[in-house]
Structures are given as C-alpha cells and as structure tokens.
Amino acid sequence: MHSETPLPAELHGQVEELRKEHLLIDVRPREEMNRMVLEAMEDTSREWKWAMAFLGLVTVVTLFGAWAYLMSTGMGLAGIRRPIFWGLFIVSFVFWIGISHAGTFVSAILRVFKAEFRRPFTRAAELMTTFALMGAGLYPLIHLGRTWRFYWMVPYPNQRWLWPNFRSPLVWDFFAINTYLIGSTLYLYLPLIPDLAMARDKSTGWRKKLYTILSLGWRGTEEEWRHLTKAIQIFAWAIIPVMFSVHTIVSWDFAVAMKLGWHSTIFGPYFITGAILSGIAAVGSVLYLVRTTMKNMTYFIRPEHFDTLGKLLLIISMGWTYFFFNEFILEWYGGEHTVKEIIRFYTQGDIAPVWWLMVICNIFIPWAVLWNRNWRRKPWVMFLMGLIVNVGMYAERYVIVTGALSRNRIPFDWGWYQPSLVEISIAFGTFTLFLFMYGMASRLIPLIPVWEVEEGHHAHSLRKVGKTVVPSVADLE
C-alpha cells in the first residue's frame, strides 16, 4: 500500500468532511492496526475464560440438556396444545433467521452500495449472520416430533424412491436455510483470508498452525487480490437475493397456509423488513458489547457508527410500520369474522400485552429516541435500542405464530398458548449459544477487517496529479 500523499491545505477541510461523512477513522499505520486487532484477538483474559465457561455450561444445560429431555420424553413438554401446534420454537426460529439478516445486510448490501461506514464492522455483522443461522437451524430440528428422523427432509436416494415433498414450504425452508448458511459462511470466509494471513504471520504456536491452514497460503499477490475482490464482489451480489429469499420463504411457511392471520400476501416484504430491523438492532447491541469488552475497539467502533446504525434503524422501523399497518388495518377493514376476532384477540385478548409490547418496542420507542442525534451517538443507548427492538421483534413473531393459531374458524376449538419451562429454557439456550460462539470466534479470528479499513483509508484519501484531483479507488470500483 502507498503512503499518504500530503494534502494541499485548501483541501483539508474537504477531506475531513468526506471522512466524517463516510465514517472514516483517523488514520493509523497498517502495522499499528494489525497490532491492535491481534491484541484484541489474543486477549484471552481470565474474565473472558470465565464468561465462556459460564456461557458454555449454561448452553449445554439449557439448550442441549433441555433438548435431550424433550426428545426423550415427547413434544408434550412444550407448552403447545391444540390448536396451537407451533410455539416458542418456531418463534425463535423466525427470530434468529431475522437476526441473521444483519450481517448480509450490513456487509453485502452496504458493500454493493458502497456505504463506507460499514467497513470496520462488516465482519462483526457477518459473524452474527453465521451464528444466528446456526442457532436458527437448530429449531427446525428441535421442533420436530421425531428429531431422529430429520434426514427424511433431505433428498437422498433411498429404496422407497421417496423424495421430499417439494410442494411443502418446509422443504423450501430446508434448502433456503442451507443455501444461506453455506453462502454466508463463504462470504464471511473470503474477506477473512487476508486477515488470517496477517494473523498467521504475526502469531506463534497453535494459532500459527491454525491460521496457516485457514489462510490457504495467502501471500497477497496482485493476482490473489484480483481474484479475491472479484469473488467478494460476486458473493456480495449473489448473497443478496439469497437473503431476500430466505426470509421470504420463512414468511411463506405462514403465508401459504390456509390460516387466517397467516394467509397474507404482504408477509414476504413484511418479514424481510422485520428481519432487517431486528438484524440492524442486534448489530448495534453486539457492536456495543464488542466495543466495551474487547481491547482497542473504541478506535474501530465509534459513535459515528452507532449514529449511522441509528438512522438506518429508524428508517427500517418506519418501513416495518408501513407493512404492519397494511397487514392489520387492511385485514380489519375486510371485516371477515375470524379476522376481526384475531385482531380483537391481538389488541384486547390474552395476547394483547405481547402485541402492545411489539408496537411499543418497534414503533414508539425507536421513533421517540432515534430522531435525536445525541442519543444515536451514545453507544449504550444504541445497545438498549437494539435490545428493545429485538424484544419487540420477538414479540412480533410470538404474536404471528401463536396468536394467529389461537383463533380459527371453529370457536369451539379456540385456544391460548403459554410457553413451558422447557421451551423457555431452549429459547434462552440459543441466546447463550450465540454469545458463546461469538465470544469464542472473537478470540479466534480478527474481528476487524484490517485490510478493508485500510482500503477505505486509501480510497478516500485524495490524490492529486498536478492540479487535477484524481478519483479515488472507491469511486472507481
């Protein structure tokens, strides 16, 4: 990389403005940044070990222990009952799928649209995608009555010549999630290679061996960079439709059903917006955790980032509200008996506290808080906002899944769902699993894509040949 060209004085202000706008950080040498990132990565302090041990243990007990108990005893341990056959497991499934949109959105969409502020935290967000998907992917297994037969959903040659039912949205789910998981993992891995090579060069012991394998012999030649950037570009474009398809298909689990409250044509975009909303919100929370618990991160993750995330969150919240309005008000306007009852049930029935929690957390609080730049710039506010919006989004999925099922066309068979301890334990366990995996990963891979940050530096430093200002790399991309 080149060293920076001194700037003419009259351009300084312009550059500062540009940097601010794109959230570029005050430039430090590559070596310095490498050191900072590696230091953060290798900081396996006592506190971190305790936290990991605790999270791991809690996950084993609350998630895997409860799951084993559930599997060996029967689905009856969950709180579901006629006619609500899906409960917290599907709620959590949709929720984690939603969270998984964070990485892709931040990384791929913002990359494609060249939103520069994304650079320092693309990897942090992509990691969320992968781990959230892993968490989400557990649920279709957990919620099966006979988990040990899950492979029947996989198309494989068998003596009965039976394929899965390709008409079933659950099979679509299966393919969509797997595609997304593979795609997003590769998409996480590709930009990681140069950083792994960097880590390989600077570390010793087992880490050296590990990074040697993982960095695939990266040397940083022109050829390699060309291939890498090309591959990343392809993936960034390719993963976007996959992302849209995943949550659309998840929404189709509901939308294609003959179930009032589910059978809605708006569910595709509604779910995607909701997913991005919860994803962005979760990025804010996770970045706050990264910034406060890891060394040197205040340099990379700054109030400006939170500010931009906040703006994004506000816009998406508005988009979500638009769909929400369409979903409920228009159905209510139709005046169909059962729909009317469903809406009555949402707003006044037993599930009303959850429904109103959703409205408050997803609309009222974000709209009240996020318009304010000062609050947006406070990391802890954005941390709380992330939590609040995600509580709201969890509530939304809870209402959609269990609320709609509670009401049907036969009033004799209406019902009401309460999650059981086992369900709550498993749902909680995926949160600790996520934190555990994230915590482990934060000490295994460089959490900040140093080369991308530096690329940003270079891209937005102005070059001047004679009197002409030469367009930067970023503008040429």
Place this chain on the structure above:
Amino acid sequence: MSREGLTRRDVLKLAGVGGAVAAVLSGCGPMAKYVRRRPYVEQPEYALPGKSVYFATTCRECPAGCGLVVRTVEGRAIKVEGNPNHPLNRGSTCARAQAALQGLYNPDRARGPKVRGGKAITWEEGIDAVARALQDTPPEGIVFLLGLAPDHLAELVYEITQALGAPPPIRFGALAMVEARQTLAAAAEAVFGQKAVPTFDIAKADLVISFGANFLETWLSPVAYAKAYGAMRQGHPGRRGVFVQIEPRMSMTGANADLWLPAKPGTEGLVALALGRLMAEVAGVEAPEPFAQVDPAQVAQAAEVPLEKLEKVARYAVQDVERVVALPGGVVLGYENGVEVAQAILALNGLLERLGKPSLVYFTPPAGGREPLAPATYKELMDLVDRMNAGQVKALFIHGVNPVYEFPKVLGFEEALLKVPLVISFASFDDETVPYAHYHLPDHTFLESWGYQRVQVGADREVLSGFQPVVVPVFDTRATADVLLAAVQKVGGALAEQVPYKNEVEFIQKQVAEFQKRNDGIYQAAHPKVFWALFLQHGGWWTQEATATPAQAQVPTVQVGEAKFDRGELHLVVFPHPILADGASANNPWLQETPDPTTTVMWNTWVEVHPETAAQMGLENDDLVLIDSPYGAIFASVYVYPGIRPDTIAIPMGQGHTALGRWAKNRGANPIDLLGFGVNGAGDAAFGQVRVTVRKMGRRQVLARKENTVGVYGDGRYQPVDKRKEEEEKVTSTQE
C-alpha cells in the same frame, strides 16, 4: 428313546405326559364344560391367525340388555359392535358398551379370590365359605343384594333362596334409584292397568312431550330410545317428529328438544295437567277430572313457564299432528308426590286417546312370559339397612352393585355392613364395598360370562338376550353362578335336589330350552344342542314379529298436590352422567375421556350453575364450591351452564370413587352423598326434593373440557349478555 424303536417304558412315559397335557389343556374345573383349550397345532378351525372371530353377546353396562357382537382376534377381544339383528339396539351401541373392553382388560380388576385384608385364597376355600354360609346361616338371615343385571343370576339366586326358605334377592342400584322404575310401574298401573315399566313408542310419534325423561342418555333403554329418536326426526319422509322437554336442567336429551321448558321443580305434574286442560280446550271438549282441576294460567305462572308456549304445544298436539306421546322420567319422578306426577303425565296419553289419537305406549312382553325380578324400592333398601343394624342379617351376598358407593351415605349402609357377620362380595373390581367383605370371590366381567337378560323395556317383542364368553377369563375369576352352584352341591341334601344344576351353563340351557318349544322365534331347531348353538349364534332369542300391542290408557283421577322440598337455597338435580351413568365403569379410561355431551367436561365432577346465579354468587367457571345438603356435602368445580334454572344446580353421578382403580379413584365427587331419606308413594327415593346451599371455596380446580372456554365464553369468563350475543352470531355465521 432307543434306536430300535419305542420301548414299553417310553410308551408309558409318553402316555403319562400326554395324559397330564390333556388334563391341563382340557381343564378340570367347572369351566371345562365350555372352555376347550387345545394345543396350537390343533386350533379350532375358526381361530385362524389374522382372522377375526365374532361372538354375539349382550351388554351388561346397564340393565337394558342391548345385543353386541364382539370382534375377537386370536383369542383377544378387539372391538364391541352392536348386534344388527337385535330388536333392541339394531346394531348401535352407546359409549359405555364401546368402552366395555377396557373393563374386561382393566389392570385394576380383582385377580382372584381373597379374604378381607387381601390374603389370597383358593377357589375351593371360597366355595367352602359360601357353602358354610348357606348351610349354617338361618335362612331368614341370608340376604342376596344383586344388581339389575344379569337376570339369569337373579333367577338362579331366587331359586336358591326359595329352596333355602330365605327372602328373595334384593336388586338395586344407583341407576335404578334415579330411574324410579317402581314409580313408573305404579303410575302405569293406574293409567294403563299394567304394573310394569311402559315403553313409549317415540319412533312413530309426531310430537313427544317428555317430562324430565333423559331417554337419550341412560334412561331405561337409551340405545333403543335413541334409535327411535332418530326415526322420529328423520325416519318418516316428509314428517319430522317434534320434541318438547320439560325439566329444570337441560339434559342432553332436553338439549335436543325443539322446545325446552324449564318448569319450576315440583310443578311438572301441574304443567302436565294444565297442558291436558289446554288440549281439551283446543279440541273443544270438556276437560276430564284431573285436568279440570287446574287453571293453566295459574300453573304457567307458578311453574314460570310461558302460558303461550303451553298453548302452542297443546294446539300443535291436538290440531296439527296425529301421533303424540307424553312420558315422565328423571327428576320429575323424584318428588314425594312422584307417583301422582307420573300419573298426571301419563294421563295425558289417556286424554289424547280420548281425542282420537292412537296410543303410542306399549309394554314389552317379558321373554318367556316371565317378568324379571323387579328392583327394590328405596324403602325396601332402608328396611334392609334396619335389619342389618338390628343384627338380623347374618350373611350378605353382594353382586352387581356397589352399595358403599351407590347408596346414599345417610342410609348408613357402611356402618350396617360392619354389623353383618359374613359379607361376601362378588365384585369384578376392588370396589368400595370390597373392604367390608369377608370374602371377595370376583365374578367374570360380562364379556367372559354366560347368562341372559330378559329385556324389560324398549323392545316391541319378547327378547331373551344371551351372554356368552367372548374370551377366556383374563384373571382367576369365576362365575358367581358357578360358585353358588358348587356351594349348593357341597351343601347337598334337599337344597341340591331343589337346585339341581351342575353349573351355570346347565341352568341357562334349561331356561333357554323353554324357548325351543316356541314356534314364533327367529329360529327353530329340533335338537337342544342345535337350539343352544343358534341361541349363542344370534346372541339370544326373540320373536319373529313384533308382539307388543298399544296399551289403552285411562284418565285416572289424581291429586297432584304440592311437592315438598328440604330446606336450602337451591334445588339440586342429581342426574346420571350421560357417559359414565352410575359410575360402575368409571375405571374405563375412555369413558372418562369421552366428553360429556353438553358440558364437554371429562374426568371430573362439575356442578352446573346458571350464569346469573353464578354472577350473583361471584362464581366463575372452575371455581371450587362446597355443596351442602342437609344430608351431606361434596366439593365440585363450577360449570356455568346456560341451560339450567337460576334456582337450581345440577351435579352428575358417576365420579367420586374412593376405590375401583387408578382411573376412577379419588376423582371428582359423588352427588349421591347429598341425597336424603325421602320416598314417594311407590317407595322410590324422592331424590328430587333435596335442596342445597353452595359456598365458594376461593380456590379453582380447572375442569378438563373439550370445548375451549375462550371460544365459547370469551376468555374463559362468563360475559354479559350483549357480548355473548356477539359471539353467538359469530358461531352461527361460521357454522353455516
């Protein structure tokens, strides 16, 4: 065996083994007569693996005597089906018959004879005990307490008691108590001139006016009546029968009525008279004596029934339709003036006949011309308790009834039992009475038994419904008739001469043989064995043609008077559970799990309270309440029931067992405990005169329901009228 061939020694060995095998397989006990066990290689030709074998038999879940066909596969009973040829039920069954297999294969059945305290004994010892009891007890000290089924045992016991010089057996049961058969018979005598329980031919009716009779649930012959009900509604093209029910609590039967009139308890007889007077007025004739004495307007006011409705019913009955029948039953007979009420109601049939309507009442001709032994009245039962208390009963044999559970607590039967020196129970289950028995000699359940039932009501012809074992006994139980006959033979002497049957089957065959002489049966056979085989194959004997003739009704003079009630705030209706009935089969889990038709409650006892009464008392669904009558108290959960008078509560029988098995024990409450001493003119229990107070316990005990309270009542709570109306609109709109 040596190579040279069989030696003499080998042959002897083989013969010995073969003999032993033959002895074991053919059996040596009294069952040898009818259970033939063979080695596998020599299976009977019908017992092919994988092939079903069907046996015709009779249901004993209630005394009605419906014909069953039981499907068995490889020696196991798989399914109970109705006998399509049986004149009573024509192939249908009720829920109780369906679940009977769970009684047969119930893990909580008594598994063998034992003495008090649970020590197992051999059948020899048991039979010895019975023989000693028959021999050593002075005849007047011997009492047989039997259920209403089976009839063959009652008749055999009757013969034994006659031979001994002992009092005839006493037949009783909780179901009989609330059916008030003697009351019906007494009233029938006054109106039809025949002292028997009449059958109402509702199948042909255009209008059925029922006063409290729950004939679609448990009443007398529910499947026959349900069959007739179906025919009444849609069996005649272009003519749909109409049904009016008058009762304080909407029973499942009442729930099917076109018009349900919740008359004030105790006024049903007057309503009948008023209806009669209105009919006479419509017809333009002078009302005969009992009807003339009432003023319809006054009665309607007293009964809290719209006069206009009564007028419309009267007009419909007289002007619009041809065939009308009025029948009394249920709580209506359970007042102190129950006989008079029943007479007033039955008199309507007489009046209608005078108005030129055909009679729709007949008496089922008893099979073989022999009336089955009538059930005892409540009064006779009380006399029995007195005799027991006085030490006059020395040996008490109990079969087919569970007195400690089924008899009202106030009778003091439990205490009286302790004063009887020898109690022998023949219960198939370890029921509440068994701990009081010195010997427990369990009988088979009916699907393992021989026997017959003389159909008493519901059939239009003579029906002798036969039992036969459909499987070999599951446990070490023995037919009570066999035990008694073995004991009789052990006693020997004059008794054995007068009761000369070797075993139960011989006794039954002798009874059945009488029908061989008849030429109007559905089959004839020259040889007794062939006849017997046909009897078993058909599941009984009945005549080819319907022989019952319509009974001519009189209009008797009757003073209905006023019903008396105990002190208390609310009227109590104790009704047989539509599924569990008297609770004798409460340990069949699928009976427990079958929802009650009107409330959809399963597995527990509920108390039905009118919505307004509940609101006044601050009661909500599932609130636990104490129901207190002058005679006893029970706890039950509230079911806010829209079909009951505000001044009445209702509790189903059938639960509240303290024994019987894992599914019945400690479940719900037994409302029989609330009943008192009152009797009516026929000696039957005046169970309808009890009044109770209800106290909120401040605790909830959620009832298992099939319905969802949220859907039906809105979030589980009773709602004010307007809001519920909304819900109903929704219900109807979704239903259409």
Place this chain on the structure above:
Amino acid sequence: MAGEEHTKWVMVIDLDRCTGCNACVTACAMENNVAFAGEEENAYGRGMHWIRLVRYWEGEYPEVQMRTMPMMCQQCSNAPCEPVCPVFATLHSEAEELNIQVYNRCIGTRYCANNCPYIARTFNWFDYEWPEPMNYYLNPDVTVRRRGIMEKCTFCIQRIRRAQEEARLEGRPVRDGEVQPACAQACPTDAIVFGNWQDPHSKVRQLAESQRGFKFLEELGTEPKVIYLSSQRHEF
C-alpha cells in the same frame, strides 16, 4: 358399479338425528387404538379424540339451545394438510380418494395440524400407554402410534380394506352399507351414514341430495367428503 377401482367414500351426518351422545367418540377411540391422555393433558387441550362433538350454545335462557356437530377429518379432496408436509406423511390416496396419514413417515412438523381448518388432527405429545392387560384390546389392523407423530380420522380405512378384500374373494363389488366406520356403526340414532359416492343407489348418495345438505367450510375450497344435513327446529 362400485368396483373398488371407482370408489369415493363419503360420509353423511344428519345433524337432525345427531343427539350429541358421544358414542361415536368412544367407538372411534376403541377401534383405532386412540390413546387416552388423562385429565391434566385434556385440561390442557391435548385430548387425542379423532372425532369430537363441536358444541355451541345459542340463545339466552330460557330459550337457550344446544347445537352439536360431529367434527373429524373431512377427507378433503383438496386438502390443505397435504401440500405442507415435507415428507409425504400425509397424502392423497388415488384408490380411495382419502387423505392417508402414514405414521411411519411422519416426522412431526405439525404443519398439517396448523393448516387444517377443521382442527381435525391430533398429535402424540407423549408415548401413551395401555397398561397390561389393557393393551390386549388394541386393534391389530391399526398401528399404535408413538410419540412425536400426527394422527387423524382415517374413515376407518382398515375396515374399507377388509370389506374390499372380502368382496374380492367373493368376486363381487363391495355392497352399500358393507363398510361402516366405527362411528357410523355405533351411532345410536343412525345419524352417520357411510358409503360410496360412485354408486348411484347408495344411501349416502340419496341422503346427500337432501336440501338440508351442506359441507362445512366448503367456501375454503377444501372439497370435504363429509356432508352434513342441517338440523331443523320447530318453533313453538
């Protein structure tokens, strides 16, 4: 006619005859090895009834009226449960035109139950037990279901099969009324009638021509094969 190649099994339920006595519920459970779940599970809404009586109250005291409607799998020709199953555990049988539930194939996603507008499906929440010797009565023609799988009314397909086999052995078509599901067989008022729609002389065909006939939630396009005859009421 009425050869087994051309069968369309149809059930007619006369609501005017139906008294709501629940005999069909017990009969169905005993025929089809339906497990009993006990009081707590039922109170929680986990009864295993394949057929249930949907009961409504109408009107206010004293004009209150009870209405019941036996409800079970309607064997829809266009069944919402079928396309959503990922493993073909619930599918349409071409021969009988019935919805088949393949217990062995079911993995328990419970999607079919959510998608059934008749709420006709029940799920095995646990392994249910018939304590010895109660298991003796279990019907050998019907699979005993284990935990984690879905089940529902089958129109007693084992009885259809048995009748068809007997008819084939005797070289004749299945006679009208020869196949009776357990509910129809038990029904004390003959409210439930079962038969082959393709047979123009069958009783179901004649009954279905009644003006009272309707199909429940027909407007959803499920094409149910249970035809209800509406109940009537004489107004006094």
